[in-house]
Each structure stands twice: as structure tokens, then as C-alpha cells.
Amino acid sequence: MPTTRTGPHPVAVGAVVLLVAVIAAALWNSDESGTGARQVGEAGGETVAPAAALPPPVPGASCAPTITNPGGDNNYREDAPLDVPLGRGLVITGTVRDTACRPLPGVPVQVWLQTALGSERENRTTVLTGPDGRYRVASDPAVAQFGEPNVHVAHDPDESPWRSVWQRHVLHPEDTLAVVDLTLAPVS
Amino acid sequence: MRGLVAVAALGGALLVTLALAAPHLAQASPVLVVSTLAACVAVAALAVQPWLTRRRVGAHVRVGGIVAALVAVHVVALFVESPDDALYSMSLDGPTRARMALFATVLLVVVTLLGLLRRRLPWSVATWRFVHGSLAGLVVVLGVGHAVLIQGALDGWGTAVLVALGGLAAVGVVVRLVRVLRTPPPGGGAQRSPTTQPTQEGDATAHDRGQVRPRDEAHG
Numbered sequence: 298m299p300t301t302r303t304g305p306h307p308v309a310v311g312a313v314v315l316l317v318a319v320i321a322a323a324l325w326n327s328d329e330s331g332t333g334a335r336q337v338g339e340a341g342g343e344t345v346a347p348a349a350a351l352p353p354p355v356p357g358a359s360c361a362p363t364i365t366n367p368g369g370d371n372n373y374r375e376d377a378p379l380d381v382p383l384g385r386g387l388v389i390t391g392t393v394r395d396t397a398c399r400p401l402p403g404v405p406v407q408v409w410l411q412t413a414l415g416s417e418r419e420n421r422t423t424v425l426t427g428p429d430g431r432y433r434v435a436s437d438p439a440v441a442q443f444g445e446p447n448v449h450v451a452h453d454p455d456e457s458p459w460r461s462v463w464q465r466h467v468l469h470p471e472d473t474l475a476v477v478d479l480t481l482a483p484v485s
Numbered sequence: 486m487r488g489l490v491a492v493a494a495l496g497g498a499l500l501v502t503l504a505l506a507a508p509h510l511a512q513a514s515p516v517l518v519v520s521t522l523a524a525c526v527a528v529a530a531l532a533v534q535p536w537l538t539r540r541r542v543g544a545h546v547r548v549g550g551i552v553a554a555l556v557a558v559h560v561v562a563l564f565v566e567s568p569d570d571a572l573y574s575m576s577l578d579g580p581t582r583a584r585m586a587l588f589a590t591v592l593l594v595v596v597t598l599l600g601l602l603r604r605r606l607p608w609s610v611a612t613w614r615f616v617h618g619s620l621a622g623l624v625v626v627l628g629v630g631h632a633v634l635i636q637g638a639l640d641g642w643g644t645a646v647l648v649a650l651g652g653l654a655a656v657g658v659v660v661r662l663v664r665v666l667r668t669p670p671p672g673g674g675a676q677r678s679p680t681t682q683p684t685q686e687g688d689a690t691a692h693d694r695g696q697v698r699p700r701d702e703a704h705g
Contacts, residue, residue, distance in 0.1 A: 305615035305666065306608070313619045320588050320623070324581055332578035367578030371569040413512055418567060441509060441636040443563075443570045444582050470636075 330445055330467040333366030337448065337475045338439075338468025360398040362460070362482035369463030372418045373451055377407045381422040384412055384437030389448055391478040392430045395459075400430020401481065404459070407451045408434040411442035417449070439468055439475075446470050450477040460484055489536050489653070496650045497529025503646065504638040520562030521638050527555035528632065531625055532650040535618070535657030538665075546600065553597045556590060556628075582634035589627035596621045614665050622658035625651055 328334060389408050393401045402425075409421035414437060426432045439446035445467050453461035459481035468475050504510060504521050513521075530552045537545035564571040574583035599606070599617045606613060629651030633644055 304611050306612040309608075309612045309616050313616060317623065320627070323588070324584060327579075327581045327584045329581050331573070331580040331583075334580070367576065368573040371573050372567065413508070416514075417570070443567070443574060444580065444635040444637060446636070
């Protein structure tokens with residue numbers, strides 16, 4: 298002790314101040330909804346965005362493959378029922394492309410999310426993309442699960458010529474549309 | 486003191502009522518309900534903790550044990566509810582709110598251990614009080630902050646009650662820390678001397694006066 302009077306040891310004070318600084322920095326550098334998760338929801342309705350979300354394929358163009366974000370494969374299960382409606386009020390859609398930006402038809406995409414009646418662990422379906430490379434899942438609105446409404450979109454079938462990819466993104470409970478596009482890279 | 490306990494108890498009852506009434510828990514599993522309610526009670530208990538250090542150290546120790554147990558129930562129940570999401574929340578890639586909860590939980594363990602090991606640590610009274618108190622203040626800020634950021638059972642009025650209870654605890658930490666660090670404990674603060682009587686009311690706890698039996702601490 299530097300003095301005979303009372304007072305916390307300077308090392309203790311310094312350690313606590315340093316700890317506060319480290320925690321503040323760690324919180325400052327964290328992503329609000331988790332690393333790589335972004336807002337994908339829109340309250341405007343289904344007709345607004347998807348048309349704009351599909352740029353014309355340009356010859357020689359290249360699209361960066363979608364990167365699996367942390368938490369993307371949370372509660373993923375391979376055995377999702379095929380093309381089952383998950384309710385109404387929210388549409389989860391997006392376009393699946395290859396790295397040359399060409400739409401990929403007939404590609405299975407699994408979607409799962411927490412709704413008022415279905416938990417994230419049970420509430421899921423797998424759909425195939427249409428001729429324009431677009432998939433579409435109708436669902437009840439997303440509700441908060443572990444603190445925030447979120448939606449998972451994945452491509453991970455066995456024997457797929459495309460690499461597996463998992464996405465976890467967030468939206469608002471009142472959103473009626475969630476757009477999650479995937480760009481798939483070939484396996485080899 | 487009784488008024489504060491009554492306010493905190495009322496706040497805790499409000500949190501539990503609001504959480505149970507919220508649509509978020511309407512279809513939730515019993516495990517998630519238990520997790521949420523344990524956290525509600527823990528926040529209310531935290532609100533009185535700093536104030537109990539003034540001549541109610543026995544109660545402070547017991548309530549501290551209860552808070553630690555409730556937080557353990559909260560975390561374990563979330564893990565049972567969805568292991569994938571719980572592990573993701575505890576990872577470094579989790580959302581900000583989850584990172585706050587992670588820090589708060591680790592610090593709560595440290596604060597509880599500091600309480601249990603107080604007599605074995607070769608620290609001065611002032612040093613121990615500063616570390617235990619300031620880390621406990623961090624637990625309150627991070628823990629309640631995480632609850633405020635969470636969308637779910639405690640939005641709207643629930644958030645208001647959370648902030649009020651957290652504020653009661655945070656103010657208590659500051660007031661008590663300033664008080665005990667300004668007024669020197671007997672023996673100049675170099676080492677505790679349990680036989681010395683305090684010179685002023687409120688500047689020493691029952692610990693300093695040797696009035697807390699080790700059995701109380703062990704049960705805390």
C-alpha cells in the first residue's frame with residue numbers, strides 16, 4: 298500500500314480500469330446481430346423488391362460466392378419436409394446463382410425460422426428454385442428467438458455439385474418480405 | 486432498507502407478471518419460461534444487493550448465492566432450450582447482447598468467488614471492496630443492458646422496469662463504494678482487524694466486526 302490510509306491498491310484500480318476498457322472495446326467491435334448477420338426484411342410487401350433484386354446476367358460477369366456466416370447452420374437438419382407452407386404473412390425469397398451470376402434452376406434450398414406457432418428447431422421446409430433461379434417460402438411472420446427475429450437459409454444436399462452454404466440473417470417482426478440471395482460455388 | 490426491498494420485490498413481481506403476460510412466452514416451452522422468470526427474479530435481487538452491504542452482510546451473502554444460482558438456471562435452461570443457439574450466443578461471433586451476457590456471467594462468477602474467498606485473499610479491505618464492488622457494478626450494467634437489448638418477453642413496460650431496477654442497483658454500487666472507500670475502516674485499511682470496533686456507523690460491515698460466521702459464507 299502506498300499510504301497508511303485507506304484506498305484500493307493502484308494495481309487493482311488499474312486492472313479494473315483496463316478490464317472496463319477491454320469490455321467496452323469488445324462490445325464496440327461486436328456486430329449488433331452477430332458476425333455477418335444483416336437486416337434482410339422489408340415491410341413493403343412481396344411485389345417491391347424481388348424484381349429489382351435480379352440484375353440481368355451480363356456475359357463475363359462474376360459473382361462472389363456467398364460465405365456461410367457464424368450461426369448460419371444453427372438448428373440445421375437435413376430431413377426437412379419438401380415444399381411445405383409455414384404459414385402466411387411473410388415471404389422468404391431470393392435468387393440462387395452460380396459464380397458467373399447465372400440463375401440456377403432446380404436447386405434445393407432449405408429455410409427455417411421461429412414463428413409464433415413453430416420453433417426454429419421444427420419449423421422448416423426445403424423448396425426448389427424455379428426457372429429464374431428463385432425460391433419462395435410462405436411463412437407466418439418471424440418472432441424473436443434468442444433476442445431477435447431471424448431467418449435461416451441454406452443449401453446443403455448430399456451429392457450437390459455446389460458447395461454447402463448456410464445463412465442466418467435478421468428481420469423485424471412486422472416484415473412481410475425477406476430476401477436472401479445465394480451465390481453458389483462449384484464443389485471442385 | 487425495508488422500503489428498498491419492497492420496491493425491488495414489487496419490481497421483480499412486475500417483471501414476472503409482464504413476462505408471463507407477453508405474447509412471446511405464450512407458446513414457449515416450459516424451459517424457456519423457467520429461464521426467463523429466473524432472470525427476472527435475479528434482476529430484482531441484484532437491485533437490493535449493494536444496499537444490503539450496509540449492516541445486512543449476512544443477507545447480502547445469501548442473496549448473492551441466490552443470484553448466482555438463478556443466473557445458472559437461466560443459462561442452463563437456454564442451453565436445454567436450444568444448444569445450437571446457446572453455443573452461438575456464447576461464442577465470440579454472437580450478437581452484442583449475447584456478448585454482454587457472456588461478460589456479465591463470467592464477472593458474476595468472479596464476484597461470487599471474491600465474496601467466498603474474501604478471508605483468504607491477502608488484500609486490504611479497501612482493495613477487496615473496490616474490486617468486488619466495481620466488478621459487481623459491471624455485472625449489473627452488462628446483465629441489465631443485455632436484457633434491455635433482447636427483443637422478447639420484456640419489451641415496452643418491461644424495459645422500463647428493467648432500467649429502474651438496474652438503476653437502483655447501479656446507484657447502490659456507486660453510493661456504497663464511495664461511502665466505504667471514503668471512510669477508512671479500522672486499522673488504516675492495511676489489514677482487517679476483526680476485534681477493532683468501527684469508529685463510525687456505516688463505515689464497516691459485519692465482516693469487519695467479525696459478526697458473520699464462516700457458516701453463513703459457506704452457505705452463501
